[in-house]
Amino acid sequence: MSTSTQSLEFRTFPAxxxxxxxxxxxxxxxxxxxxxxxxxxxxxxxxATMAAYLVDDxxxxxxxxxxxxxxxxxxxxxxxxxxxxFEKSLTVSPGVQIAAHLISSVTVRATHRRRGILRRxxxxxxxxxxxxxxxxxxxxxSEASIYRRFGFGTATWVHDIAVQTDSRFELTTSPAGHCAVxxxxxxxxxxxxxxxxxxxxxPGSIGRHAQYGDRISGRVTxxxxxxxxxxxxxxxxxxxxxxxxxxxxxxxxxxKPHTIEVTDLVAAEPxxxxxxxxxxxxxxxxxxxxxxxxxxxxxxxxxxxxPRVLSVTNxxxxxxxxxxxxIAAFTARGYTASGSVSFRVVDELGFxxxxxxxxxxxxxxxxxRIDDEHVDLEMHAWVLGAxxxxxxDARVAAGAGALREFTPSAASTLQRLLAPAAPVYAxxxx
Numbered sequence: 001m002s003t004s005t006q007s008l009e010f011r012t013f014p015a016x017x018x019x020x021x022x023x024x025x026x027x028x029x030x031x032x033x034x035x036x037x038x039x040x041x042x043x044x045x046x047x048a049t050m051a052a053y054l055v056d057d058x059x060x061x062x063x064x065x066x067x068x069x070x071x072x073x074x075x076x077x078x079x080x081x082x083x084x085x086f087e088k089s090l091t092v093s094p095g096v097q098i099a100a101h102l103i104s105s106v107t108v109r110a111t112h113r114r115r116g117i118l119r120r121x122x123x124x125x126x127x128x129x130x131x132x133x134x135x136x137x138x139x140x141x142s143e144a145s146i147y148r149r150f151g152f153g154t155a156t157w158v159h160d161i162a163v164q165t166d167s168r169f170e171l172t173t174s175p176a177g178h179c180a181v182x183x184x185x186x187x188x189x190x191x192x193x194x195x196x197x198x199x200x201x202x203p204g205s206i207g208r209h210a211q212y213g214d215r216i217s218g219r220v221t222x223x224x225x226x227x228x229x230x231x232x233x234x235x236x237x238x239x240x241x242x243x244x245x246x247x248x249x250x251x252x253x254x255x256k257p258h259t260i261e262v263t264d265l266v267a268a269e270p271x272x273x274x275x276x277x278x279x280x281x282x283x284x285x286x287x288x289x290x291x292x293x294x295x296x297x298x299x300x301x302x303x304x305x306x307p308r309v310l311s312v313t314n315x316x317x318x319x320x321x322x323x324x325x326x327i328a329a330f331t332a333r334g335y336t337a338s339g340s341v342s343f344r345v346v347d348e349l350g351f352x353x354x355x356x357x358x359x360x361x362x363x364x365x366x367x368x369r370i371d372d373e374h375v376d377l378e379m380h381a382w383v384l385g386a387x388x389x390x391x392x393d394a395r396v397a398a399g400a401g402a403l404r405e406f407t408p409s410a411a412s413t414l415q416r417l418l419a420p421a422a423p424v425y426a427x428x429x430x
Contacts, residue, residue: 005115005116007066007067007068008064008065008066008067008080008112008115008117009064009065009066009067010062010063010064010120010121010124011025011062011063011064011065011079012060012061012062012124013025013026013060013061013063014055014058014059014060014061015029015051015054015055015057015058015059015060015061015084016051016055017048017051017052017055020048020052021044021047021048021051022047022048022050022051024077025061025063025077026051026054026061027047027051027077028063028075028077028078028079029061029063029079029082030042030047030050030051031047031074031078032063032074032078032079032080032081032082032107032109033082033084033105033107035078035107035109036082036105036107036108036109037107037142039222039223040223040224042224043224045224046220046223046224049214049220049224050211050224052210053209053210053211054084054210056210057086057209057210058086058087059084059085059086059104060084060085060086061082061083061084061105062081062082062083062084062121062124062125063079063081063082063083064079064080064081064082064108064112064117064121065077065079065080066080066112080108080109080111080112080117081107081108081109081112081117081118081121082105082106082107083103083105083106083121083122083125084103084104084105084106085101085102085103085104085125085128085129086102086104086209087099087100087101087102087134088100088102088206088207088208088209088430089199089206089207090136090138090204090205090206090207091199091200091201091202091203091204091205091206092203092329092332092333092334092388092389093203093333093334093420093421094200094201094202094203094334094421094422095200095201096332096333096334097199097200098135098136098328098329098332099134099135100134100136100137100138100206101129101132101134101136101137101138101324102137102138102139102206102209102430103122103125103137103138103139104139104140104430106118106121106122106139118146119150122150123150123349126150126151126322126324126349126351129324130324130325130351133325133328134324134325135323135324135325135328135329135332136321136322136323136324136325136329136385136388137152137321137322137324138206138319138320138321138322139152139319139320139322139430140318140319140320140429140430141317141320144317147320147322147382148380148382149348150322150349151322151323151347151348151349151351151352151380151381151382151384151385152320152321152322152382152385153320153321153322153381153382153383153384153385153386153387153392154317154319154320154386154392155204155319155320155321155385155386155387155388155389155391155392155424156204156317156318156319156389156391156424156425156426157296157315157316157317157318157391158292158293158294158295158296158315158316158318158425158426158427159294159295159296159298159312159314159315159316160290160291160292160294160312160313160314160315160316161290161291161294161298161310161311161312161313162288162289162290162310162311162313163277163280163281163288163289163290163291163300163309163310163311164287164288164309164310165260165280165281165282165283165286165287165288165289165309166287168306168309169281169304169306169309170304170305170306171274171277171278171303171304171305172303172304172305173274173303175271175272175274175275175278176237176238176271176275177235177236177237177238177243177271177272177275178235178236178275179233179234179235179236179275179276179278179279180233180234180236181231181232181233182232182233182234182245183232184217184218184219184230184231184232184247185217185219186232187213187216187217187232187245187247188213188214188217188219189213190234190242190245191212191213191216191217191245191264191266192208192213193242194242194243194244194245194266194267194268195208195266197243197268198266198267198268201422202422202425202426203389203390203391203420203421203422203423203424203425204319204389204391204424204425204426205425205426205427205428206319206426206428206430207428208428208430209430212428216247216263216264217230217232217247218230218247218249218263227249229249229250230247230248230249230263231247231248231249231250232245232246232247232248233245233246233276233279234246235267235272235275235276235279237269237271237272243267243268243269243272244265244266244267244268244269244272244273244275244276245264245265245266245267245276246262246264246265246266246276246279246280247262247263247264247265248260248261248262248263248280248289249261249263250286251290257286257287257288258285258286258287258288259286259288259289259290260280260283260286260288260289260290261289261290261291262280262289262290262291262292262293264293264427265291265293265427266427270299273299273300274299274300274303277289277300290313292314292316293427294312295423295425295427296315296423296425297423297425298310318426318427318429319426320385321385321386321388321389322351322381322382322385323351323352323381323384323385323388324351324352325351325352326345326352326354326356326367326384327356327367327368327369329367329388330356330358330365330366330367330388331364331365331366331367333365333388333389334363334364334365334421335360335363335364335365335417335418336363336419336420336421337360337416337417337419338360338361338362339359339360339413339416339417340357340358340359340360341357341358341376341377341410341413341414341417342355342356342357342358342370342372342375342376342377343355343356343358343375343376343377343378343379343414344356344375344377344378344379345378345379345380345381345384346378346379346380346381347380347381348381349381351381352381352384353381354369355369355370355371355372355375356368356369356370357370357372358414358417360417365417374406375406376405376406376407376410376413376414377398377403377404377405377406377407377410377411377414378403378404378406379397379402379403379404380402383397383402383403387403387414387418388418389418389420389424390415390418390419390420390424391420391423391424391425393415394411394412394414394415394418395411395412395415397411398411
């Protein structure tokens with residue numbers, strides 16, 4: 001049985017608790033969100049835990065409710081579509097962070113596709129974000145074919161890696177400090193300070209949401225249970241301060257070769273990062289370590305005597321960016337080169353539309369609106385989002401036809417101006 005668009009009600013409300021349990025709207029929204037992501041129906045305890053995370057993050061929830069649902073369908077307080085947004089910091093240059101509007105939990109029930117539900121939720125939310133003064137919006141995508149139409153471009157990537165830790169594993173240097181095994185239940189208390197130090201200097205990094213500590217430590221899994229297989233180690237610098245940690249689990253005796261799977265690995269200093277890999281390589285009864293959140297510019301490869309023990313098994317997009325206020329966004333970040341280039345942005349939703357000139361000098365830059373009919377480059381809004389941090393190459397975008405070049409070598413000029421002060425990388429999903 002089909003229902004019309006007129007029977008759909010769009011409601012936006014803050015995540016809320018009633019006592020220790022989610023209020024009725026939040027409870028129904030959570031059930032729909034878990035249905036959309038193929039998770040188990042939440043228990044009362046799990047729903048209470050998840051709702052508390054949403055409240056801690058100050059998440060704004062949107063649910064779409066079908067008032068004409070047929071008999072026997074899910075009860076009417078369970079929406080047919082979900083959407084969430086909240087604020088976290090985005091590091092745009094080492095030491096420079098801006099407030100980012102994060103979008104998450106986007107689902108549309110299979111019975112309600114092709115009715116413009118996602119477009120309405122997205123455009124309404126982006127409009128509110130722009131009105132609130134956010135320069136950028138960001139998301140991580142379960143499906144890569146959806147979000148360009150809304151002006152989002154892939155700005156950071158991660159590598160899934162597999163590292164052979166048999167006799168061939170050897171580092172060219174001896175990292176300073178030392179590692180110790182810890183109870184994974186202490187990680188939620190230790191991790192924030194380590195992550196904040198990493199986050200402050202890492203272009204592309206996104207601040208972590210409330211549930212991260214419990215997830216990486218195994219205290220609360222996606223199904224609401226405890227992962228008792230989760231283990232953890234930390235790195236102490238030469239002054240005895242914790243400056244890195246890793247959480248991991250053994251994949252089981254049936255894994256061939258016997259494999260350690262890293263859940264999370266964060267280090268404030270390069271020596272801590274290498275020392276944690278040295279620890280992982282020393283775990284008895286295993287000969288391989290896998291990690292699905294590695295940097296495309298991984299220091300481990302450079303530090304290995306035999307770099308071929310590290311292989312990339314998959315490349316995946318991580319952070320998608322959408323520019324809402326080009327002038328605020330490009331003025332906020334730092335620059336390593338001086339120069340000038342003009343470009344036109346075509347934006348179906350209107351937020352980033354216009355003709356601009358980027359001028360950089362002495363580490364800072366300005367973006368000004370101009371009236372010139374002739375520009376050096378033209379691009380759609382999703383390309384602007386992809387190029388913003390400097391992790392995507394403007395020259396490659398031009399070669400692919402995503403960036404139109406009217407002045408010879410203008411793409412090379414843009415790439416030179418946007419080159420980041422450090423490799424762009426984000427190890428956080430949301």
